[in-house]
Amino acid sequence: MSNQKFLSAQIKRRTLLKSMAAAGAAAGASTLGLNRAFAQEPEKPAEIIVRAWGGSWVDALKAGVSDSFTKATGIAVRHDLTEDNEIQPKVWAAVAQKRVPPIHINWDTTTNATKSALRGVTEDLSDLPNLKNTTDLSKPVGLDGYPIVNTYGYVYVLAFRPEAFPNGAPKSWNDLLDPKLKGRIALYNDGIGFHFPAQVAGGGKLEDIPANMQPAWDFITKIKAQQPLLGEDPDFTTWFQRGEIDAACTISTNAREAKKNGINIDWVVPEEGAKFDTDGLWIPKGLPENELYWAKQYINHALTKEAQQVWLDGLGLPGVVPGLTPPADLVGDPSYPTTEEDFKHLIRISTKVQVENESQWFAKFKEIMQG
Amino acid sequence: MSAAPAGVPQQETAAAAAVSVKRVSKVFGDVHAVREASFDLPKGRFLTILGPSGSGKTTLLRMIAGFDAPTEGDIYIGGQPVKAVPPHKRAIGMVFQKLALFPHMTAAENVAFPLKMRRHDARTIPEKVERYLELVRLGGYGKRRIDELSGGQQQRVAIARALVFEPDLLLLDEPLAALDRKLREEMQLEFRRIQKELGVTTINVTHDQREALVVSDEIVVMDGGEIQQMAQPVHTYRTPANAFVANFIGVTNFLEGSVVETSNEAIALSVGGMRVKGVAGGTAKVPAQGELAAGALRAEQIRIAPTVQGFSGLANVVSGEVRDAIFEGERIVYEVVVPELGGAVLRVFDHDAESHQQFGPGDSVALGWNAKDMYIFKK
Amino acid sequence: MRPSRAAYPIRWRVMDILEQVAGKLWPRSFSAGLPYLMLLPALLLVGVLVWGLVEIGDSSLRTLDTSTFLMSENYTLANYQRALSERFFTTVAGRSLMGSLIVTVVTLIFAFPYSYLMVRTQSSALRKFLLVALFLPFFIGQVVRAYGWLIILGNQGMVNEALGLVGVTPIRLLYNYPAVLFGLVQYMLPFAVLMLAPAMTAIPAELESAASSLGANWISSFRHIVLPLSKPGLVGAGLVVFTLSLTDFAIPAILGGGSQDFIANAIYDQFFRTSDQGMGATLSLLLVAVGSILVGLVFMVFGAGTLAMGGDRK
Numbered sequence A: 001m002s003n004q005k006f007l008s009a010q011i012k013r014r015t016l017l018k019s020m021a022a023a024g025a026a027a028g029a030s031t032l033g034l035n036r037a038f039a040q041e042p043e044k045p046a047e048i049i050v051r052a053w054g055g056s057w058v059d060a061l062k063a064g065v066s067d068s069f070t071k072a073t074g075i076a077v078r079h080d081l082t083e084d085n086e087i088q089p090k091v092w093a094a095v096a097q098k099r100v101p102p103i104h105i106n107w108d109t110t111t112n113a114t115k116s117a118l119r120g121v122t123e124d125l126s127d128l129p130n131l132k133n134t135t136d137l138s139k140p141v142g143l144d145g146y147p148i149v150n151t152y153g154y155v156y157v158l159a160f161r162p163e164a165f166p167n168g169a170p171k172s173w174n175d176l177l178d179p180k181l182k183g184r185i186a187l188y189n190d191g192i193g194f195h196f197p198a199q200v201a202g203g204g205k206l207e208d209i210p211a212n213m214q215p216a217w218d219f220i221t222k223i224k225a226q227q228p229l230l231g232e233d234p235d236f237t238t239w240f241q242r243g244e245i246d247a248a249c250t251i252s253t254n255a256r257e258a259k260k261n262g263i264n265i266d267w268v269v270p271e272e273g274a275k276f277d278t279d280g281l282w283i284p285k286g287l288p289e290n291e292l293y294w295a296k297q298y299i300n301h302a303l304t305k306e307a308q309q310v311w312l313d314g315l316g317l318p319g320v321v322p323g324l325t326p327p328a329d330l331v332g333d334p335s336y337p338t339t340e341e342d343f344k345h346l347i348r349i350s351t352k353v354q355v356e357n358e359s360q361w362f363a364k365f366k367e368i369m370q371g
Numbered sequence B: 001m002s003a004a005p006a007g008v009p010q011q012e013t014a015a016a017a018a019v020s021v022k023r024v025s026k027v028f029g030d031v032h033a034v035r036e037a038s039f040d041l042p043k044g045r046f047l048t049i050l051g052p053s054g055s056g057k058t059t060l061l062r063m064i065a066g067f068d069a070p071t072e073g074d075i076y077i078g079g080q081p082v083k084a085v086p087p088h089k090r091a092i093g094m095v096f097q098k099l100a101l102f103p104h105m106t107a108a109e110n111v112a113f114p115l116k117m118r119r120h121d122a123r124t125i126p127e128k129v130e131r132y133l134e135l136v137r138l139g140g141y142g143k144r145r146i147d148e149l150s151g152g153q154q155q156r157v158a159i160a161r162a163l164v165f166e167p168d169l170l171l172l173d174e175p176l177a178a179l180d181r182k183l184r185e186e187m188q189l190e191f192r193r194i195q196k197e198l199g200v201t202t203i204n205v206t207h208d209q210r211e212a213l214v215v216s217d218e219i220v221v222m223d224g225g226e227i228q229q230m231a232q233p234v235h236t237y238r239t240p241a242n243a244f245v246a247n248f249i250g251v252t253n254f255l256e257g258s259v260v261e262t263s264n265e266a267i268a269l270s271v272g273g274m275r276v277k278g279v280a281g282g283t284a285k286v287p288a289q290g291e292l293a294a295g296a297l298r299a300e301q302i303r304i305a306p307t308v309q310g311f312s313g314l315a316n317v318v319s320g321e322v323r324d325a326i327f328e329g330e331r332i333v334y335e336v337v338v339p340e341l342g343g344a345v346l347r348v349f350d351h352d353a354e355s356h357q358q359f360g361p362g363d364s365v366a367l368g369w370n371a372k373d374m375y376i377f378k379k
Numbered sequence C: 001m002r003p004s005r006a007a008y009p010i011r012w013r014v015m016d017i018l019e020q021v022a023g024k025l026w027p028r029s030f031s032a033g034l035p036y037l038m039l040l041p042a043l044l045l046v047g048v049l050v051w052g053l054v055e056i057g058d059s060s061l062r063t064l065d066t067s068t069f070l071m072s073e074n075y076t077l078a079n080y081q082r083a084l085s086e087r088f089f090t091t092v093a094g095r096s097l098m099g100s101l102i103v104t105v106v107t108l109i110f111a112f113p114y115s116y117l118m119v120r121t122q123s124s125a126l127r128k129f130l131l132v133a134l135f136l137p138f139f140i141g142q143v144v145r146a147y148g149w150l151i152i153l154g155n156q157g158m159v160n161e162a163l164g165l166v167g168v169t170p171i172r173l174l175y176n177y178p179a180v181l182f183g184l185v186q187y188m189l190p191f192a193v194l195m196l197a198p199a200m201t202a203i204p205a206e207l208e209s210a211a212s213s214l215g216a217n218w219i220s221s222f223r224h225i226v227l228p229l230s231k232p233g234l235v236g237a238g239l240v241v242f243t244l245s246l247t248d249f250a251i252p253a254i255l256g257g258g259s260q261d262f263i264a265n266a267i268y269d270q271f272f273r274t275s276d277q278g279m280g281a282t283l284s285l286l287l288v289a290v291g292s293i294l295v296g297l298v299f300m301v302f303g304a305g306t307l308a309m310g311g312d313r314k
C-alpha cells in the first residue's frame, strides 16, 4: 500500500518537473526555473546539507550557488566539510541500511561519484530542466542517464615558483627531475592527476592505459628519487606559501589560491599534456520525497549561468554552461580551457577506466612512494 | 659544652684512630642538625651514639658514611681525611635503619653484591658469601629471596652484606629499632659477638639506652646536635657528665635547691628547707654557694625500709609515704612522697621482692642514700 | 505511647524506609551476585568490542568488486594473501614496527632520567616545573602539536631561521622518517614518564645509598639496582608507547609528508580512499593480532606481575 503511494508520488513529481522544465525554458535562463504559480511544490525543509571542500572551494560555492538558492527559496544551506572520501562510506552504509543519508547533496570528483553511481546509491538527475542548456561536459561518460551532473572541469597543472626557474617556465614534466628540485616538488599522495602525464613523460602511450602503464611507473620511480612531498589540496597552497616547495602537480585552483595570497606562482600545461577531469554534484538515495525535490532544485540552480559564473569565478575553472566569462586573470590560461585547441593539450581518460583501475594505480603509486 | 671526651688524649691518637671526627657541624637550612661534634674512635672499638629523636645521630652517621658532606669540620678514617672520597670509595659497611636489602636479589646475591662491586675474584665470592652467612647463622639460606626471610633473618643478611667485604668501619643506623624486644635483645648480643669475632671498628646509632649499655665499648650521648658525653658505658651510667645524660640514662630523681655549702667535691643543697648532701657531678664548674643546682639520684641508689634503723651510715635520710607501687616483674618501683623535701616525689627500686618487706600505697617508709651517689649539677 | 520514637530523627526514618525498599528490590540473598552485577558494564563493553571484531573479521574475508563497488558475497582469503605478499603492505608494516620499536627505546631512554629526576629531586620547585612541563602538552592535542612542529621545523621555521643566522641554508627537517619518529617520541614522552614515575617512587632512596656504601658507583648502582627495580614501570611504559606508536595516525600523516605511512594510514586509505573495506578490515585485524601477540609475548617473558598485577613481583 505504502509502495503504491510512493509510486504515485513519484509520478506526480515527474510530471511536475516536466511542466516546470517547460516553464523554465519559456523564461529563458531565468533564476531558478521555478515558477511560484505552481502551488503544489512539496513542503520545504528548513535546510539542506551540501557536502563541500573547505577553504576557497566552499566560499565559491556559497557565493555562487548556496546564497542565491537560499534567497530564492528561503531554504538555508548548510555546508558539511567532511572529506569527500570520508563521507562516501557513510553514505554507502546509510543506503545499505535504508537510513536517511547524512547529506542531501555531495560535491564530489566525477571518479568518486561514479563509484557511488556504480554501487547504485545515487538518484537519477536526468530530469533536471537546466541540463538542456549545458555542454557535453556535464554528462558523465559511460553511465546511464545522469546519476551525477558534472559542473565544471579542471586541470592538474604543473604549478611552479618562477624564482626557482630562472631560465624560464618548465616545459616538460621531465623538468621536475632537475637535481636542484630534490625535495622541492609535491604530488597528490595517491598520485592522482600525475599517472597519465607520467605515462607520456615516461615514453608510453595514452592508448595503453590501463593495459600497460609501465612507462608511468618508471617515470614515477624517477620522481620518487626526487623525494617529493605528498599531500592533499590544502597542503599545496600551504607548502607554496611556506616556501617548502618550488613545483607541484596540482589542480590550478590551489596554485591560484596561493597566488591570491601574494605568493609569486605560475603554472603551465607541459608538452606531454595535463590531466583534465571534472567534478560534479549528486544526490544519495533514501531522502524523503520533499527533500529530494529541493535537493534537485539546488543542483538545477547550480547549472544556471548566473550561479556558474559566480561559483566558477571563485574557483577559476571552466563551467558547463556556454557563454561564461572567464575571470580576467585566466583569459587564455591553459588551466581554463575553452577552445578545441585548448583541449588538445589536455589528457582525458574515460571515467569507467579510471574507476575500475584507480585503486590499483593508487596502490602502485603508494608502493613506489612508500618504498 | 664538654664536647671533648674526658681522659682521651688529643692529636696523637688522630692518626691511630680508626675514625676521627673533628669539630663537625651540619646545617640544613635553619636547622643545626649537628654542632661541632668531635670524637676519636680507636681501632676495633664498638661505639654507640645514643640520643633522643632528632638529636642528629643519623646526620652524623651519614656524614661519616659520605652520603652528606659536613658544613664545617673534618672527618678522618684510618687517619686520612675523607672529604673528597665518595661513599663507594670509602671502605665502610653500613646497615640501614630499614635494612635497604635489594628485593630483587636472593640473600646470597645481596651478600655477594659488595664483593662484585669491589671486583673481588669471582671464584672466591661464593665461598666467602657462604662463610659470612654462616657467621650470621644463616648457613644454607642463601637461595632464599629476601621476602622469604623473617625480620630477624633479614637483619642478619644486612649485617653479613655490610661485613663481607671486610670494611674498615661498620656503621649501624638503628637497625634493631623495628624488631620486637626479645629479638632485639638477641640481636644485640649477636652484634656484640660478631663484632668481637671480627674486631671491626663499629659505630652504632640507637635511642635505646639499654642497647647502648649492653653492646658498647664507648657511648656518645647526643642532644640537640651536640655531643654531651663520650665515655665507657659504666662511666656514662655512673658518672654522667651533666644533668641531661643523668636524666637520659637510667631512672633518675632530680632534687632542686640552692647550694648552701661547698667543700672540695662535697656540696650541700637546701631542698625544700632540708639540707641534702652530694658531690659535684660532671666536668663543668662546681656550682658556687647560693647558686641554684640540681642533685641527680638514681632510683636504685636509694635504700628503702619501714624505719630509719640501719640507715645510720647514710648521709641523707628522709621519711615519706608510698604513693604508688609498680610491679615490673624483676623489681618493684615505688613512688614515695617526701614532705621534708618540699613534697618531692622520689622513685625507688626494690629488687628481689620475696625477701624484702613489701609496701603498699599509704605506708610510711624511710629512705636513705650516700652523698657520693648524688651528683650535683649547676642549673 | 512510644516516647523513644520522638527522639528518632526524621533523616534516620527516611534512611530506614530507603533501606527497606532496597531490601525488597535486592534481597540479601542476592548480595553474592553483586560483584558480578558490577562487572556487567565492563562485560558489555568487551562484548561490543568482540562483536565489532567479528564484523571486521567478516569484512576481511570479502573482496571489492570495482564494477559495482560492492563487497563480494563469498568468502576468500585473498585480502590476507595480498596483505602478506604485496610489497607496499610489508613495507608499511615493517616501517611501523621498526619505527615503534625505535620510538619505544628512545622514549624510554629520555623518560627514565626525567622521571628519576622528578621523583628524586630535593627541590620541590624543580619537581613542579618538571610536572607542569610534562602535563602541558597533554592539554594540547596531538594534531595541534604536530602542526606546531610544522611551523617550528619548516623551511621558513624557527629552527631554519636560526640556522640561517649562522649562514646555513635551509635544510629539510620535516616530511621524512626521522621527523615522524621525532614527533612520536615527543608525543609519547609524557605517557612514559607517567608510567615510570610510580615505579620509581616505589624504589626507596636508601637502596641507592646502600649500594654506594657497598662499593657501587652511580653507573653500577643504576645498572644493578635502579634499572632492575624499575622493570615493571619500564615494561608497562614500553608496552603503552609501543602500541600507541604502532597504531598512530596523525603524526605520520602530518610530519611524514605523505611518504612515511604507518599501518593506520594504510588502513585509512583502504577504507576512505580506495573504498576497499575488505582490505581495510584485513589490515586492521592483522594490526590487532600483531599488537596482541607482542603484548602476550611481553607478559610471557616478564610475567603479568610486571604491570603490578597479581601479588608476587616476579
Ligand SMILES: Nc1ncnc2c1ncn2[C@@H]1O[C@H](COP(=O)(O)OP(=O)(O)OP(=O)(O)O)[C@@H](O)[C@H]1O
Pocket: B028, B029, B031, B032, B033, B051, B052, B053, B054, B055, B056, B057, B058, B059, B060, B207
Ligand atoms: N635532609 C634534611 N633536611 C633538613 N633537616 C634535616 C634533614 N635531615 C635531618 N634534618 C634535621 O636534623 C635534625 C637531626 O636529624 P637526624 O635524622 O640526624 O636525627 P636522629 O638523631 O637520627 O633522630 P631519630 O632518632 O629520630 O632517627 C632533625 O631536626 C631533623 O629534622
Ligand SMILES: [Mg+2]
Pocket: B057, B058, B059
Ligand atoms: Mg635517625
